[in-house]
Amino acid sequence: MERLVGKYIFDPEISAGKMVFLTGPRQVGKTTFAKNWLSSERVEDTYFDWDDPAVRSEYNRNPLYFRNIVNAKFKGRPVPMVFDEIHKQKNWKNILKGVYDPNREKVQLLVTGSARLGLYRKSGDSLVGRYFSFQMFPMGLPEVASDFSRILEEDSPLVAGESLMEHARKVNNKHVEEALEKLLTFGGFPEPFLKASARFHQRWIKEYKTLLTREEVRDLSRISDIRGLEHLIDILPSKVGSPLSINSLREDLGYHHSTLVNWINIIKELYLVFTIRPWYRNILRSIKKETKLFFFDWSSLPDPGRRFENLMAVSLVRMAVRFTEMGLGSFEIMYIRDKEKREVDFVLIKDNKPMALFETKEGDSEISPSGRYFGKRLGIPLYQIVHRFGRCEAFPGNCFKIPASKFLMLTG
Numbered sequence: 001m002e003r004l005v006g007k008y009i010f011d012p013e014i015s016a017g018k019m020v021f022l023t024g025p026r027q028v029g030k031t032t033f034a035k036n037w038l039s040s041e042r043v044e045d046t047y048f049d050w051d052d053p054a055v056r057s058e059y060n061r062n063p064l065y066f067r068n069i070v071n072a073k074f075k076g077r078p079v080p081m082v083f084d085e086i087h088k089q090k091n092w093k094n095i096l097k098g099v100y101d102p103n104r105e106k107v108q109l110l111v112t113g114s115a116r117l118g119l120y121r122k123s124g125d126s127l128v129g130r131y132f133s134f135q136m137f138p139m140g141l142p143e144v145a146s147d148f149s150r151i152l153e154e155d156s157p158l159v160a161g162e163s164l165m166e167h168a169r170k171v172n173n174k175h176v177e178e179a180l181e182k183l184l185t186f187g188g189f190p191e192p193f194l195k196a197s198a199r200f201h202q203r204w205i206k207e208y209k210t211l212l213t214r215e216e217v218r219d220l221s222r223i224s225d226i227r228g229l230e231h232l233i234d235i236l237p238s239k240v241g242s243p244l245s246i247n248s249l250r251e252d253l254g255y256h257h258s259t260l261v262n263w264i265n266i267i268k269e270l271y272l273v274f275t276i277r278p279w280y281r282n283i284l285r286s287i288k289k290e291t292k293l294f295f296f297d298w299s300s301l302p303d304p305g306r307r308f309e310n311l312m313a314v315s316l317v318r319m320a321v322r323f324t325e326m327g328l329g330s331f332e333i334m335y336i337r338d339k340e341k342r343e344v345d346f347v348l349i350k351d352n353k354p355m356a357l358f359e360t361k362e363g364d365s366e367i368s369p370s371g372r373y374f375g376k377r378l379g380i381p382l383y384q385i386v387h388r389f390g391r392c393e394a395f396p397g398n399c400f401k402i403p404a405s406k407f408l409m410l411t412g
Contacts, residue, residue, distance in 0.1 A: 001190065003033050004143055004151070004318075004412050008326050009134050010037075010108070019100055019109045019127075023117050024136035025271035025296050026211065029190045030112045033136065034082040037110065046073070046081040050089050059095070066099045070107050078108040087117040093127055100130060114216075114271060134325050137318040138188025138296055141408040145179040151412040155323055155331070158348060158356045161381040161400045164410070165392050171406040180405045184307060187299030188314070205300050209233060212270045221266050228255060229263050236273065236293060240306045241345070243290035243337060244275070264293070271296055274317065277334050279347050279354060282378060285339040292335055308387050308404070309345060309360045316346050316358060319411040323350075342370035344382070357382040360404075364389050367399045375399065383407070 009020060022030055031049075038044050046069065048055045058065045066081070073079045081099075086092045100109060111117070111131070142148050150171050157163040185201075186193045189208075192201045213230055217223055235252060249260050267273050275293050280286035295301065298310035313333070320331035329350045336357070337343040346358040357380060359371045364386055375382040375398055382399045385407050393401045 001029075001139070001143060001194075002146065002148070003029060003136065004140060004148065004322070005134055005136050006033065006037065007148065008322070011326075014325075014327055015132055017104055019096065019111055019131035021117065021131050021133040022110060022112045022136055023114065023133065025138070025189075026114045026216070027189055027191060027208065028136050028138055028271075028296075030114070030136050031084055032190070034084060034110055034112050038080055038082060041080040043073070043080050046079065047084065048082065048086075049084045050086045050092075051084075056089065063098065067103060070099070070103045074106045078106060080108050080110070082110045082112065084112045085117075086111060087113050096127060097130070132325075135321050137321070138314060139183070139190065139193060140188065140315055140318060140412055141176065141180055141183060141405070142412055144183055144188075144193065145173070145176050145409070147173070147176070147409065148412075150409045152319070152410050153326075155328055155348075155350060155355065157410075159381070161383070161394065161398055164381075164383070165394060165400055165402070167410055168392050168402050168406040171409045176409060177405045180408065184304075184311060185299065187297045188311075189297060192299070201299065205297070208297070209272075212267070212272055216270050217266060221262075223263070223266065228253070229267075232260065232263055233267065233272070237295070237301045237303075237306070240294055240301060241292065241309045243278075243287060244293045245290060276313065276317070276346070277332075279334040279336050279349060281352075283336060283338055283374070287337040287339065305362045308362055312358070312360045312385060312404070312408075313346065315408055315411045316348070320348060322412055336374050342373055344368070344371050344374050347374075347380075354378050354380050356380055359384045361386045362388065364401075367395050367397075367401070372397050372399055 024030055035047055038047055050056060070079050086095065089095065099107065142151055150167065157167055182196065186196055192204045213226055217229065223229055231253060246257055246260050250257055268275065273293050273295050275291035277291055278287045280288045294310045294313040296314065298307050298314065301307040301310055316333045320333045323329065323331045332349045334347050334349055335345060336347055344357045345360050348355045357371055357375050359368045359382065361384060367384055371382040371384065384401045385404050386401055387404045389401065389403045
C-alpha cells in the first residue's frame with residue numbers, strides 16, 4: 001500500500017543533502033515504507049535494523065563498515081540507505097555523523113524510529129542542521145482508497161470556500177464511502193485494517209496497549225505504577241473531544257496533578273495520544289489553557305461520534321503537518337471555545353493566523369451557530385464536515401457543508 005509521505009519526503013528541493021528522520025507510532029508502517037522505498041530504488045541490501053545483533057556486530061568489528069558499503073555502491077548518484085531503530089544503540093548520533101559527514105553527497109540516509117527517536121529529536125542535539133524530520137501517521141482515506149489525485153497540494157483552496165467546494169465535488173466514488181466506513185471501524189494502522197477481522201482487531205488493540213505501557217514506558221521513564229497508567233488510558237476515551245481537565249482526572253483516579261500531567265506527557269511521547277491547544281487571540285473571554293486529547297487509534301473508541309471526531313482530528317493534524325513539512329508555512333490544528341461555551345471543533349492556523357474553521361457532525365444538521373459566530377468574528381470560512389451526508393452545500397455567511405468522504409480525500 002502506497003503511503004502519502006512518500007510523495008514528498010524525498011523531494012530534492014527539500015531533502016537533498018539532508019538525512020531524513022521518519023518518526024511515528026509503533027506499527028504504523030515505517031519499516032514497510034522504508035523497505036518498499038529501497039525496493040523502488042532497486043537497492044534492497046542497505047536496510048540495517050539496529051535491533052539485529054548482526055548489524056551491531058559488523059559495526060563493532062569495523063566502525064568504517066557503513067562507509068565502505070557506501071563507497072562500494074556509489075555509482076554517481078546517492079546510495080539509498082535505511083537505519084531502523086538506531087537510536088537504541090549507544091552513541092547513535094556519533095554513528096550517524098560518522099556515516100553522513102564524509103558521505104553527504106554519496107548517501108541518501110533514511111532514519112526511522114518511534115517514541116525514543118521522536119523524543120531525542122525534540123531535544124537539543126549535535127545533529128542539528130544535518131537532517132529534516134517527517135512524521136508518518138495512521139493511514140488516511142486517499143491511502144486506503146489508493147487514490148491520491150484529489151489531495152490538496154497547497155493550502156490556498158481552504159481560504160476560499162467555493163474553491164474547496166469545487167475540489168470536493170469532483171470526488172465521486174462509492175468505493176471512497178466504503179473505504180471510510182472500514183477506516184472508522186478498523187482504524188488506520190495497517191495490520192488490523194488489512195485483516196478487517198473484528199476478533200483480530202480487538203486482540204490487536206489489547207496487545208498494542210500492552211506493548212506501549214509495559215515495554216515502551218519502561219524504556220522512556222521510571223514510572224512504576226503501570227496499573228495506574230493503564231487505568232488512566234482506560235478513562236481517556238471518554239474525554240476525547242472535550243477540553244481535558246486534569247483536576248477532573250485527579251478526582252476520578254486519586255493521583256496528584258503533577259503525576260497525571262507526567263503520565264499524559266509520556267503517552268504522548270509514545271504516540272498513543274496527542275493534544276491540540278485552544279486558539280484565543282481575537283476571541284473575547286476565550287478558554288486559554290485546557291487542551292483537547294485524541295488517540296492515534298480512533299478505532300478503540302466505543303462512541304461513534306467521538307470516533308468520527310477523532311478520525312477528523314488525526315486527518316486534519318496530518319494535513320497541517322504535511323503542509324509544514326512541504327515548506328508551505330508553519331501550520332497547526334487548534335480549537336476554539338469561550339466562556340459562554342461557544343465552541344468550534346478545529347481551526348487551521350498558518351503562521352499564527354487562523355485560516356479556516358472545521359466542525360464535525362455525525363449526521364446532517366443546521367450550520368453550527370458557534371461556527372457561524374467565530375467565522376464572522378475571525379473573517380474565515382466555516383466547513384461543517386458531516387459523516388452521513390451526500391452533497392456539498394454553500395450557505396450564507398461563508399459557511400459550507402461537505403460530506404466527510406469527499407473532504408477526507410482532500411486532506412490526505
